[in-house]
Amino acid sequence: MEFYSETRLQNWIKKINETRVSEEDPITLMVFDQMLEDVIIACFNILNAVRRKEIKKADALKEIEKIKNIFNKNFEFNSELKEDLFSLTRESLRAVLASFEYFLEGKFSKKDMKELIKDAIESEKKGNLDMAFDIIARAGAKVIKGEKLPELDLPEDSEIIGWIDGIDAISTTLELSRIDVSQDSEE
Template identity: 45%
Template sequence: MNYYSETRFNNWVNKIREANIDLDNAESLAVFDQMMEDLVVACLNVIRAVKERELTKKEAIQELNAMEQILMSDVSFDDTLKSDFFDFVREGLRVVVNAAKYCVEGKISKKNFNTLIKEAVEKEKKGDFEGAFDTIARMGAKVFKGEKLPEDIDVPEEGMVLNWIDGVDAINTVMLLIEIDASTESDE
């Protein structure tokens, strides 16, 4: 089973090409959120497949690596704003995939979210972007595992950490929607 295909990715790229992006209109940016949430769902399906023994951990990691390869394929837009926004979102997408890898591997940090953010910001300040990215991906793994992002999370105003947290936020959003769906179904 293919959990995320190039075709699926390219469909999103085409939707972005067709979209009329306007920074003054938040709704015009919805296509980026939808693209991110779609990837979160694909990653959740891989995680579920491991839990249900449809995939081995090794197969799941290969599947997630393939997703990351698709995300990193060369994409260009005729519009600088779309290109910049896409690059911004792609960083969040990379966090989602790497968080899923940690979740599959069972590498879940015991540190709280604010501690992880502080660590990531410190690493970014020191120029350790890989370490900062890794720390934020570990936050995402905690969310995939069922922990909710706190409302009062201490997010930086700017920098790469801010980009990456978007990926964790997308995971959190999808997890909350799944929870709402589940409670709605049990109410019926």
């Protein structure tokens, strides 16, 4: 059972290189969000396979690690902007994958979401990015569990924004799947 493959990522790389990307036209940047959403869906498919007892948690964690390794390479793009945007998306993806790992391992924080984000910002201010990343990933595990990500007011120069974008993408994907399910049940 394959949840995400090198070929799938190469298809995204090809699509990114074929897409005209412009900072002035946010619609052209959607390919990066779509790639991130595709990985999140693959991660939810892994969770669903665990819930259906098709794979064990240990195997699910190996699948998450496999996705990390697929993205942990250098890729060629036909513009510097695309390279920068891919790099930012990969940072978001790091937080997403760590969140799914924590979820599978049952590592949830007892703190509320706002407190976690505040702690992550404080850790960043103190220069402890590893701790900030860990906190954001734990917040992501709570989002996967069903908690809502609160409205956030983050400093624009914050390095944790990309990680929070990944967690927000998990939340958005969950919401969209709920909408799809409710529409399917109405039909």
